[in-house]
Amino acid sequence: MIKEYGLDSEISWKETPYYKWVKAVCDSHGLPVKELKKNDDWPIDVSVRNKPVNVQYLSLVLRLADILDLDSERTPKHLFYHINPKDKISIQEWEKHLSITGFRIEPEEIKIDAECESPDCERVLRKFIKDIDKELEESNYLILSYRDDFARKYRLNLSKPVNLRVHSNGYIYRDFRFELDYRRVLDLLMGEGLYGDPLVALRELLQNSVDAVRYRESLEKREGNGYRPTIEVSLTNDELIVEDNGIGMDEEIFKNYFMKVVEVIIKAQIFVKKT
Secondary structure, three states: OOOOOOOHHEEEEEEEHHHHHHHHHHHHHOOOOOHHOOOOOOOOOOOOOOOEHHHHHHHHHHHHHHOOOOOOOOOOOHHHHOOOOOOHHHHHHHOOOOOOOOEEEOEEEEEEEEEEEOOHHHHHHHHHHHHHHHHHHHHHHHHHOOOHHHHHOOOOOOOOOOOEEEEOOOEEOOOOOOOHHHHHHHHHHHOOOOOOOOOHHHHHHHHHHHHHHHHHHHHHHHOOOOOOOOOOOOOOOOEEEEEEOOOOOOHHHHHHHHOOEEOOOOOOOEEEEOO
């Protein structure tokens, strides 16, 4: 825009233009931090008349100020309802900001409190916080390369990762990772497949639910508790759901059994409801 609108003569101080450095700071916003090491484009000691300017440091500060502007004031709720975004990515970005309930930048640590209503919202928020941590780490690394007077003058005290505290409403969030037994998965893929008939797959799902409710029924009976087993099957938008109120899976089962894919390959979005 500086070039398009001919602002090179207007961005000046006491008739000394400094548009080149304004452009460099703006350009830095869309580049990885390592690009800012090019001192010809982002010098750490350039003079505008009799004033020293660290263009590289200004670029880092602007980048951090922008990425840390993530609380709900950046995305007001009434504006969200007015715009009413439809695509999934936009909605996730809005919900990420709207989930922030508290935000503090202290001398050596950033503290963020959030309240998420869905695992999707929390996943997007946590990913964004990781991006902030990476930006902080790379910015600190670049500033630590300063020597002598520059090292004393230009500092960045935010050396710790962001302290994110999330309250998950109605679910338990865990960052699970699948572990694959590659040889057995290969045998599975190279064989005749899991099921030769879709009805067999449905039968297996139903059998799992039956086993789950029977097992819970025996446990509840042993404890002298009342229990009414239920199994519900629904088909919505080409998605088949078999749901039961059986024994379920706790976190240990998820980590030690379900997340180690050996005999079955499952494509699913998983979260555990609180009961």
